[in-house]
Amino acid sequence: xSTATVANGQSTDGEFTRARLVEAATLPGLVTSSGSGDxxxxxxxxxxxLEAESQKENIPGAQSxxxxxxxxxAVAWLQVAAVFSVSFNTWGILNTFGVFQTxxxxxxxxxxxxxxxSWIGAVQSGCVILLGLISGPLFDRGYLRVLVALGVFLIVFxxxxxxxxxxxxxxxxxxxxxxxxxxxxxxxPAMAILPQYFRSKMGLAIGLAMSGSSIGGVLYPIIFYKLIxxxxxxxxxxxxxFIAFATLLLPAVALQTPTKKPAGKPRDxxxxxxxxxxxxxxxxxxxxxxxxxxxxxxxxxSYFAGTAGVASNEMSFYIVPILxxxxxxxxxxxxxxxxxxxxxxxxxxxxxxCAILTFCLIPSPTLGGVVAIALLYGFxxxxxxxxxxxxxxxxxxxxxxxxxxxxxxxxxxxxGMLAGGPSAGAILGSxxxxxxxxxxxxxxxxxxxxxxxxxxxxxxxxxxxxLFAK
Numbered sequence: 233x234s235t236a237t238v239a240n241g242q243s244t245d246g247e248f249t250r251a252r253l254v255e256a257a258t259l260p261g262l263v264t265s266s267g268s269g270d271x272x273x274x275x276x277x278x279x280x281x282l283e284a285e286s287q288k289e290n291i292p293g294a295q296s297x298x299x300x301x302x303x304x305x306a307v308a309w310l311q312v313a314a315v316f317s318v319s320f321n322t323w324g325i326l327n328t329f330g331v332f333q334t335x336x337x338x339x340x341x342x343x344x345x346x347x348x349x350s351w352i353g354a355v356q357s358g359c360v361i362l363l364g365l366i367s368g369p370l371f372d373r374g375y376l377r378v379l380v381a382l383g384v385f386l387i388v389f390x391x392x393x394x395x396x397x398x399x400x401x402x403x404x405x406x407x408x409x410x411x412x413x414x415x416x417x418x419x420x421p422a423m424a425i426l427p428q429y430f431r432s433k434m435g436l437a438i439g440l441a442m443s444g445s446s447i448g449g450v451l452y453p454i455i456f457y458k459l460i461x462x463x464x465x466x467x468x469x470x471x472x473x474f475i476a477f478a479t480l481l482l483p484a485v486a487l488q489t490p491t492k493k494p495a496g497k498p499r500d501x502x503x504x505x506x507x508x509x510x511x512x513x514x515x516x517x518x519x520x521x522x523x524x525x526x527x528x529x530x531x532x533x534s535y536f537a538g539t540a541g542v543a544s545n546e547m548s549f550y551i552v553p554i555l556x557x558x559x560x561x562x563x564x565x566x567x568x569x570x571x572x573x574x575x576x577x578x579x580x581x582x583x584x585x586c587a588i589l590t591f592c593l594i595p596s597p598t599l600g601g602v603v604a605i606a607l608l609y610g611f612x613x614x615x616x617x618x619x620x621x622x623x624x625x626x627x628x629x630x631x632x633x634x635x636x637x638x639x640x641x642x643x644x645x646x647x648g649m650l651a652g653g654p655s656a657g658a659i660l661g662s663x664x665x666x667x668x669x670x671x672x673x674x675x676x677x678x679x680x681x682x683x684x685x686x687x688x689x690x691x692x693x694x695x696x697x698x699l700f701a702k
Contacts, residue, residue: 307490308429308437314483315441318422321387321476322360322415323617324448327559329353330534330552331453332407337535341465342400347657349400350531354653355408356415357527361646363416368639369502371421372632379417380487384480386414391473395466420642422483423621424634428490432571435622439567442618446563446610449556457549503636512627514690516641519620522583522683523648526616528656528676529590529609530555533602536593536669543599554603555610562614567622575622576691582615583684590677594670620645627694652676 329352336342336349367379390410397403423438430437452472459468506512533555538548566578589609597605620642628637660672692698 310486311425311429312437312441314486315422315426316444317479317482318418319442320444320448321480322419323445324452326357326360327445327449327556328452330531331456331549333531334534334538334548341398344400345662346660347654350653350657352404352408353531354650355404356412358646358650359409359412360415360419361649362643363413364420364639365643367417367420368424368636371424372636376421376487376489379421380484383414383418384484387411388473388477390414391469391476395469420639422487424638425487425489427625427634435567435570438621439564439618442563443560446556446560446614450553453549453552502640503633506637506640511690511694515623515627516644518683518686518690519645520648521679522616523645524652525676525679526586526613527649527652528672531653532656533606537602539667540596540669542602551602551606555606558607558610559614562611563618566615567618570619570622575619575626576694578615579619579623580684580687580691582612583680583687585612586616587677587681587684590673590680593673
């Protein structure tokens with residue numbers, strides 16, 4: 233590339249371009265230096281490519297420097313509070329399904345196999361994430377208000393319909409599809425807002441926002457269990473609907489993008505460059521494997537504690553809130569650390585620890601052991617749920633496509649969530665006298681162990697083989 237000396241004779245066009253790239257980086261660790269060159273999102277900036285990078289300011293849709301306050305301010309932290317409420321009523325509700333699974337298994341509402349029952353939670357979680365393929369691009373095109381309004385309506389309406397359900401298919405349609413679709417319409421846009429307000433504190437902001445899912449996962453199961461004996465299933469579910477409506481008023485009013493979307497041709501629903509991005513594809517495929525095993529414990533640990541004679545029926549319901557209490561710290565501390573050490577250094581070890589904890593359930597531990605495993609599993613599984621959003625942002629060079637890339641990546645990863653619970657239920661069996669818990673825990677542990685090892689491989693791929701790197 234040709235270079236021209238600046239007036240003082242000390243700078244060249246190439247050096248100026250390189251300095252601008254470093255200055256324009258939106259996340260710590262996106263641009264790093266080593267003895268052999270610079271990297272942006274793990275892609276080497278070779279000298280012959282620097283000139284092309286310097287021309288991005290002339291390309292429509294290319295990222296421009298932010299014009300609003302970053303990493304602070306009342307509006308930015310209000311977005312964190314609003315996204316906290318969204319995660320409280322999306323993942324917080326999803327984390328409650330272990331209690332619904334245990335209740336449905338009792339046959340009080342309908343009689344179905346464990347595998348069929350788990351499809352309700354699997355469809356719900358799958359819709360929350362898979363709808364990101366639609367809500368992400370719509371968010372990028374400026375339809376935030378429409379998505380939030382429709383999502384809030386469907387979540388509340390779904391629970392109201394669940395309250396009058398009496399058959400399996402009614403529960404699947406109301407809780408699985410309706411509540412799940414509502415959550416999918418608001419979760420991905422909400423997550424895509426935070427990177428527009430935060431840079432150096434993005435991991436902390438996302439961690440605090442995602443902690444709402446843990447608090448929801450603690451409060452909703454307790455509310456459901458305490459009320460169901462007093463006012464019955466119908467009004468217990470309606471109470472959850474009222475709480476969801478009240479707490480979703482904040483994001484309905486406060487969620488906003490920092491700047492208006494630029495006029496022009498709408499962006500494609502898919503970012504086609506992602507299909508040639510090796511690290512992005514590898515991370516997405518690996519997330520599918522990890523989520524296959526992650527939800528085995530989340531869905532079945534409460535049912536296991538009751539049927540294996542480890543805990544009383546009442547105590548088995550409290551295993552889920554205990555697990556979600558642990559995930560409160562797992563969704564904040566690792567995310568805050570990711571700003572310093574990088575998210576890829578945390579995801580793999582968290583997955584391996586979850587695998588080990590799953591294997592620890594094989595010898596049917598005592599109640600104290602199950603409680604300890606639930607707490608630890610909640611912490612490390614919280615990291616596995618909260619960190620992918622940060623990882624996908626790191627793997628997105630063009631920050632104007634964050635919504636699309638998040639929707640694509642996490643949407644495809646949701647296939648693991650969709651299949652994890654039902655496949656484990658099929659392994660477990662439907663005969664209460666011959667439940668194959670050992671086979672179920674081996675299945676969950678092996679998939680997460682494989683995911684953890686592959687994530688460590690990806691970490692070295694992104695870091696170009698360096699041992700100490702973000």
